[in-house]
Amino acid sequence: xxxxxxxxxxxxxxxxxxxxxxxxxxxxxxxxxxxxxxxxxxxxxxxxxxxxxxxxxxxxxxxxxxxxxxxxxxxxxxxxxxxxx
Numbered sequence: 001x002x003x004x005x006x007x008x009x010x011x012x013x014x015x016x017x018x019x020x021x022x023x024x025x026x027x028x029x030x031x032x033x034x035x036x037x038x039x040x041x042x043x044x045x046x047x048x049x050x051x052x053x054x055x056x057x058x059x060x061x062x063x064x065x066x067x068x069x070x071x072x073x074x075x076x077x078x079x080x081x082x083x084x085x
């Protein structure tokens with residue numbers, strides 16, 4: 001179960017990286033076209049406060065994930081099931 005969850009999270013991370021990479025490559029082509037289309041579609045710069053908040057959230061989620069994994073491991077041991085780790 002935990003391996004499936006890990007595999008699913010890994011797959012989602014890869015898909016999001018691929019989406020970001022393809023989006024970034026299109027943006028670089030838009031910047032280089034030299035056309036006078038205007039619009040400029042640039043996003044606002046990321047603020048340090050936003051980065052710190054995202055880091056706190058990621059740390060919190062990681063800690064929660066470890067806690068849940070530990071609980072699953074303990075429950076499997078109580079039931080006599082193989083832990084697969």
